[in-house]
Amino acid sequence: MNNYDLAELIFPDVSSDIAYYLTKYPERNLAEGAIVTRYAPSPTGFVHIGALFATFCERTFAKQSNGVFYLRIEDTDTKRTIENGIELIIDDLKKFDVTFDEGPQNENEYTGAYGPYIQTQRKKIYESFIKYLLEQGKAYPCFCTEEEVNEIRRRQEEAEASIGYWGEWAPCRKLSPDEAYERIQRGDRYIIRLRSEGSEENKIVLNDLIKGEITLPENQMDIVIRKQDGYPTYHFAHVVDDTLMRSTHIIRGDEWISTYPIHKQLFQMLGLKEPKYAHISPLLKNDNGSIRKLSKRKDPECAMSYYGDIGMPSEAVVIYLATIANSNFEEWYLQHPKEDIYNFKFTFEAMSSSGAMFDIVKMYNISKNYIGELTAEQLYEKAVPFLERHDPQLFRLFTADPAYTKEVLRIDRENEKPRKDIAVYSDIKAQVWFMFDELFTYDWDSSVRKVDTALLLDYMENVFDPSADSQQWFAEIKEFAGRHNYAVDKKAYKKNPEEYAGLFSDVCEMLRYVVSTQTRTMDLCSILKVLGKDRVLERIHRYQEKVDGAEF
Numbered sequence: 001m002n003n004y005d006l007a008e009l010i011f012p013d014v015s016s017d018i019a020y021y022l023t024k025y026p027e028r029n030l031a032e033g034a035i036v037t038r039y040a041p042s043p044t045g046f047v048h049i050g051a052l053f054a055t056f057c058e059r060t061f062a063k064q065s066n067g068v069f070y071l072r073i074e075d076t077d078t079k080r081t082i083e084n085g086i087e088l089i090i091d092d093l094k095k096f097d098v099t100f101d102e103g104p105q106n107e108n109e110y111t112g113a114y115g116p117y118i119q120t121q122r123k124k125i126y127e128s129f130i131k132y133l134l135e136q137g138k139a140y141p142c143f144c145t146e147e148e149v150n151e152i153r154r155r156q157e158e159a160e161a162s163i164g165y166w167g168e169w170a171p172c173r174k175l176s177p178d179e180a181y182e183r184i185q186r187g188d189r190y191i192i193r194l195r196s197e198g199s200e201e202n203k204i205v206l207n208d209l210i211k212g213e214i215t216l217p218e219n220q221m222d223i224v225i226r227k228q229d230g231y232p233t234y235h236f237a238h239v240v241d242d243t244l245m246r247s248t249h250i251i252r253g254d255e256w257i258s259t260y261p262i263h264k265q266l267f268q269m270l271g272l273k274e275p276k277y278a279h280i281s282p283l284l285k286n287d288n289g290s291i292r293k294l295s296k297r298k299d300p301e302c303a304m305s306y307y308g309d310i311g312m313p314s315e316a317v318v319i320y321l322a323t324i325a326n327s328n329f330e331e332w333y334l335q336h337p338k339e340d341i342y343n344f345k346f347t348f349e350a351m352s353s354s355g356a357m358f359d360i361v362k363m364y365n366i367s368k369n370y371i372g373e374l375t376a377e378q379l380y381e382k383a384v385p386f387l388e389r390h391d392p393q394l395f396r397l398f399t400a401d402p403a404y405t406k407e408v409l410r411i412d413r414e415n416e417k418p419r420k421d422i423a424v425y426s427d428i429k430a431q432v433w434f435m436f437d438e439l440f441t442y443d444w445d446s447s448v449r450k451v452d453t454a455l456l457l458d459y460m461e462n463v464f465d466p467s468a469d470s471q472q473w474f475a476e477i478k479e480f481a482g483r484h485n486y487a488v489d490k491k492a493y494k495k496n497p498e499e500y501a502g503l504f505s506d507v508c509e510m511l512r513y514v515v516s517t518q519t520r521t522m523d524l525c526s527i528l529k530v531l532g533k534d535r536v537l538e539r540i541h542r543y544q545e546k547v548d549g550a551e552f
Helices: 003-010 018-024 049-064 085-094 123-135 146-159 177-186 234-244 254-270 304-310 314-325 329-335 360-372 376-390 392-400 402-410 425-435 453-462 470-483 490-495 504-516 524-531 533-547
Strands: 036-039 068-071 139-142 191-194 203-208 212-217 224-226 249-253 276-280 283-287 290-293
Touching: 003 123, 003 177, 018 123, 018 234, 036 049, 036 249, 049 068, 049 249, 049 276, 049 283, 049 314, 123 139, 123 191, 123 224, 123 234, 123 254, 139 177, 191 254, 203 254, 203 276, 212 254, 224 234, 234 254, 249 254, 254 276, 314 329, 314 360, 376 392, 376 402, 376 425, 392 402, 392 425, 402 425, 402 524, 425 524, 453 504, 453 533, 470 504, 470 524, 504 524, 504 533, 524 533
Parallel strands: 036 068, 249 276
Antiparallel strands: 139 191, 191 224, 203 212, 283 290
């Protein structure tokens, strides 16, 4: 028996002609410098902010180089797979402007010429490459039980040797093809390991596009490349898939740096071209003075559902991630707030090599600026789906009369200096509730304010002009206040306050309070116009009825 016989026993219906697949999936016909990269999640259905950041970087570098960004589902760990996991991932990312040029649409359909893009559907491909290694004597079946592997570990710890299955600590490495053949025929369970040609005494260099040169020990472990269930391990599938899908760049989290020696060795032993690597630093958080990684368990803002629940615009989240991606993006964006952010040229050199602090306050500020620049029409269209899910009552009021709602949203908007009080869509209600009669109420206890309702009725019935612009309105209410002994000159009032009924601004504040129950609101003139004369008069009368008998 020899290695070819052994390989044939394990894979009788599989060809070891890996050149067939290299021809079937040829180099892509793209311009020089085009980046081909991928997002390769397990179908758990959970996309966190760190993954979104990675996909933003991957898609951006592919898009701006006229390359390809594809989705690959790594589902060989079947215990983690959930129903509709692929669709959930695609839908979640689409909300944040992450779309794919190629990849699965669901479990049964995909777009692109380099599929299938789901690893469990690529089993025959992996078997061909593993069979090739077996024939070359570069891989072997391992029959060690879990107990035997644990015993090896115990003895290594006693001997202070490197922990793992390698060299003298790899008993199945020494089996002849005859012995392995006999045990497989006997029905012994086995996995397949790589026969490492490395030594940890040797050093290799990773030329990382973000972190620069990184020196690492060569891999000496006989890693598992095929599990007992017949599926490949992540390491082996990664090398085969990225070769056949013609990835030019692997952009991933820096927790994978330690696995690079394994991947480099696999590329070399299979005679395949190694792609370029760019390892992204983790998102960090200041937890009461202690700096740690953002955590799925500890931090609600880590889950993508968090942003949907509070009504954070997905566009604002993406803009914030862009400020993390490249240190010089923020300055560019401040100068070009209305430009497509993808007009900015992102580079690997401007990415942080040590990790970026995740700043939710900064994200809120970016969101305020983003929402502040929206037109009333845009804000309406974006807010309505959120309200439908999270505030049915306000959704009903918003959609009952869209034209009126948009007039409300237009207040202090669509001008040179728009008001920026709304950071998330859930803030809208607190800003506009009093503009809807069904929500409006005078709900007070001891905070009731004294208001000259007769004065306000006089103003609304005899002076208020809904057709006047803001300057005319201001002049008219100021003149009205002056006629009723409200000081229009602050200095004069401060000098002799007892001679006046109050300041001119007091008239405005009384009017503001009666129509909104608030002391600070959007532009008062606009509020009065949108509510209309009759509704304002009704509120003044209602206020008077409410305070009759109240002691001031």
